[in-house]
Amino acid sequence: MLKAFTITGLLFLLAGCAVGPDYEKPSTPEPAEFEAGRQTVAGEMNPQRFWQGFDDPLLAQLIDQTLAANHDLAIAVARYDRAAALLYGAERNQWPSLTASGSASEQHLADIEQSPPGTGPDRIQRYQVGVAAEWELDLFGRLRRATEAQRAELEAAGADLGTVQVALVGQLASSYFELRGLQQQYRVVQQSVELQQQSLDIVEARLDAGRGTDFDVVRARAQVERTSAELPRLQAGIRAAMHRIAVLTGQPPVALVDTLSPAVGLPEALPEIPVDTPGDVLRRRPDIAAAERRLAAATAREGVATADLFPRFTLAGLLGSVAADTSDLLSGPAESRRVVLGIDWTFLDHDRVRARIEAAGADSRAALASYQQAVLVALEEAETRLVRYQQAQEREGRLERAMADAETAVELARTRYEQGLIGYFELLAAEQEFTTTRDQAVRSRTEVILAMVDVYRALVGAPG
Structure with a gap:
């Protein structure tokens, strides 16, 4: 009896250890600030307040619909639910499993099987009920490491869900502003066609008055058609964005x-982009969290593989009742009990276990490299998108000034043409310059807003 207690106590003392490496979150490079963020507003990015800053109820409504009904998001939710179910199963593996069973049998005996032959009972009835329990004593932490790995996978799936949400909102906003930009470009082209049609009317009037040439009329008409040809292309882009x-x-x-x-114009006032420290951005981005959690899972699976070097102890027990008649079931004489301590040790398979440990270690090294790469890419995206946003704003300002000058030049050229001071070629060149500059200004405004959306995605957490 003392020996049994000693063995049991030793087993429970061993149950506190878990083989394999213990996970420690790796350190990451965290610059004090973003170089491109020095010219932005300090503070933390608040996604809800950011989208409200555009003051566009339809955009807000579309974002809500996306988060409620997008099918890619439903896939991410299902993957999270799957990870949660697997974690529940891994946790339950650490506890005893209970199985209830029952059976009833009747066997007809041949004469030769009877005792004595030909004279004994020719039928044997047997009734059995019982409850069996089996428990793997997790002495070396195999099951705990498996649970640890699956918990990390669940947390990674939750971070993936956040990444998908940010990415979808960013895609929706980008498509929405692309649509509004295309609609505004369409309107600009229509206005340019109207302007050029007015010039064509002037040229035709001058021809009728004997002061123009057929050559000028043909060129003016060709310019109207060339500009009008942009309308179908823009309309196709508009429909694609809607789809x-x-x-x-x-x-x-x-x-x-x-x-x-x-058609709704592009927003005139844009929300401010608060840029906090790179460390805060890295801690906020769900894709970084997912990579870090998968590294933790890979480290835990090293422990699962390492545990195969050690024996597995299983404690099993059976409490039941066996009788030849149902009335005798559950009576004292029919009681059946059994307790078994099983040992399973594949010590002859040492090389294969070592190979699995090496493979798990390689997976951990790959997961570490993936995490480190994700950190660097996140910092790169934030820096690059902040620079692009700043440069897009500068380009927009220059184009706005250029458009004002080009519009003035068209007005002066038209007046001088009507007075006969310049030829139609000079008027045509001024109109083409104005049309091109105005189109570039609209595109630039769209680029500024799209660059702002990209900055939001980089700071809140959507790679790519």
Whole structure:
């Protein structure tokens, strides 16, 4: 009896250890500030307040629909639920499993099987009920490491869910502002066609008055047609953006055509972009969290593989009742008990276990490299997108000034042409310059807003 207690006590003392490396979160490079962020507003990025800063109720509504009905997001939610179920299973593996069983049998005996032959009972009835329990004593932490790995996978799946949410909101906003930019470009082209049509009318009037040439009329008409040819291309882009927005919100491609068809200008005032420290950005981004949690899972799986070097101890027990008649079941004489301590040790398979440990270690090294790369890419994205945003703002300012000058030049050229001081070639060149500059200004405004959305994605957490 003393020996049994000694062995049991030793087993429970061993149960406190877990083989394999203990996980420690690796350190990451964290610059004090973003170089490109020195010219921005300090503070923490608040996603909800950021989108409200555009003061566009339709955009806010589309974002809500995307987060509620997008199918890529539903896939991410399902993967999270799967990871949660696997974690529950891993946790339950650490506890005893209980199995209830029952059976009833009747066997007919041949004469030769009877005792004595030909004279004994020719039928044997047997009834059995019982409860069996089996428990793997996790002495070397195999099951605990497996649970640790699965818990990290669940946390990674949760971070993946956050990454998908940020990415989808960013895609929706980008598609929305691309649509509004294309609609504004379409309107600019229409205005340019109207302007050039007015010039064509002037040229034709001058021809009728004997002061113009057929050559000028032909060139003016060709310019009108060339500019008008941009309208179908823009219309195709507008429809494509509408289709993309609808699919992102979980609807058929044409579902939002009527809703999005009324042209809305690009926002004049943009929300400020607060940029906190690179360390805060890295701690906020869910893709970084997912990579870090997968590193933790890979480290824990090293422990699972290492535990195979040691024996597995299983404690099993059975409490039941066996009787030849149902009335005798659960009676004292019919009681059946059994306790078994099993040992399973594949010590002859040492080389294969070592190979699995080496493979798990390689997985950990790969996960570490992936995490470190994700950190560097996140810092790169934030720096690059902040620079692009700042440069897009500078380009927009220059184009706005250029557009004002180009518009003045067209007005002066038209007046001088009507007075006969310049030829139509000079007027045509001024109009082309104005049309091109105005189109570039609209595109630049769109680029500024899209660059702002990219900055949001980089700071809040959507790679790519």
